[in-house]
Amino acid sequence: MVNLRIGLIINPYAGIGGAVALKGSDGEQTRDKALASGAIPQAQNRVLTALQNLTQFSQHLHFITASGDMGESCLQTLGLSYNVAYQVTNHPSLAEDTENAVTAILAQQVDILVFAGGDGTARNIYNQLDESTPVLGIPAGCKIHSGVYTITPKAAGQLLEKMLQGQVISLGEADVMDIDEALFRQGRVNAKRYGEMQIPMDLRYVQAVKSGGKENEELVLDDIAAEIIDQMADNPDTLYLIGSGSTTQAIMQNLGQANTLLGVDAVVDQAVINTDLTANDITQLLSQYDKVKLVITLIGGQGHLFGRGNQQLNAENIKKIGRDNIIVVATKSKISKLNGQPLIVDTNDTHLDQQLAGPIKIITGYHDTVIYPIAEPIR
Incomplete structure (x- = not known):
């Protein structure tokens, strides 16, 4: 020592x-x-x-x-x-x-x-x-x-x-x-x-520098959007919280709805009901809707799902939404840039991070999904 x-x-x-x-x-x-x-x-x-x-x-x-x-x-x-x-x-x-x-x-x-x-x-x-x-x-x-x-x-x-x-x-x-x-x-x-x-320099513990720029994979993004829009059509009266990022932005563009690229928006029956939500806004919406889905993408190059740029999605709100109602979307090229490193959650709640850990489905196209792991929290 x-x-x-x-x-x-x-x-x-x-x-x-x-x-x-x-x-x-x-x-x-x-x-x-x-x-x-x-x-x-x-x-x-x-x-x-x-x-x-x-x-x-x-x-x-x-x-x-x-x-x-x-x-x-x-x-x-x-x-x-x-x-x-x-x-x-x-x-x-x-x-x-x-x-x-x-x-x-x-x-x-x-x-x-x-x-x-x-x-x-x-x-x-x-x-x-x-x-x-x-x-x-x-x-x-x-x-x-x-x-x-x-x-x-x-x-x-x-x-x-x-x-x-x-x-x-x-x-x-x-x-x-x-x-x-x-x-x-x-x-x-x-x-x-x-x-x-x-x-x-221990890369198990130190994050990568975030990948810059917007993805130029319009066809793939349109396919991902089509999959989410079909799911919305099958789930009327469901609150969809749309997280930040260029991948989720494509969903909103395909819906013909304005969105907050770097914020969280609320959609019901394929129409925006509120934009750029705060944590308190989300809490209030969760109390008003029985059915909720969260659509989120990962940060390119880092792999963070929660805890980077989306603190509006705080631990209490994520718990209310539930892991089964979290929909992760990403292109396969975005996933491949992680070089096999698992996704990361950093919700400021170790117990929740543990609950979120494990394999999760990622929508990568129309009727196209992959299974990818969320890392266990560091103890």
Whole structure:
């Protein structure tokens, strides 16, 4: 067993815009709007999930962190050894606090810098990071295109445990990516590479960089749409929740209905009844309809079904919908780009992730399906 000095920085408001359909959390106005809409910050809970199994190694761990919700509070809850290198000066904290915390923490010489957030947080870390310190991101944001994050919070804990056990883990460079949120809210994805940071390169735990661009497989997408539309015709008075993505967009286009490319829309009897739903909107609709189906696709290159860009579909709503009512759609080329890696769910509820695990049917064309696994949650 080795001793580790770990830097810890939490963006307390990472992902806060997801559940209320703001498609991001960048900027004070977005944060304030999300809070006013009833959004509940989840970054702290995701860090607790990531680090809880490390308490058994507490004698070998010491954390260098920022005050309050930017790290100190979580470490107090877990009873882990720490000292505060940076006092947060803004309440609520801002991006400048993240950058200042990086500088203060690195001055105390850590073995690895762990941070929780999304792509904006990764950019803040990158802006101040030296070339010698490896990092590890705990996913907590709405949009995560960067390759510096683990696939789930628990995966971060697993990697840190391996480091404590002295296992040889190679370091490699991973891209820091971010998109223009203003364009994102208009349905346009414009991802830009800002640089790279060193991370532990164990691909069982670290996510791939999201595949960019829209698929150009119009005939296949039309076939998938035809299959879903036939199912809708056979299920009148059923609420269909249509998730985000270009694959599901094709369904709406074939219905002749407007859709929210990067949101969740509601369809009954092949007509849109509500668009760009928040988590609360979905909860209300689920209370109004006895029959519900959720149509969702996977994120290309990563394989996430839940937990990336669709936090409106929170754990409670997914439970109400039920696994048997989840319809996954994807082209075979999209699936093949996963290179055999299973699909990933990261609902912030380990028990639900366990229930969702296992083989699931994916509609890949008209009367054409494949069976593909959803990964077991990392314990």
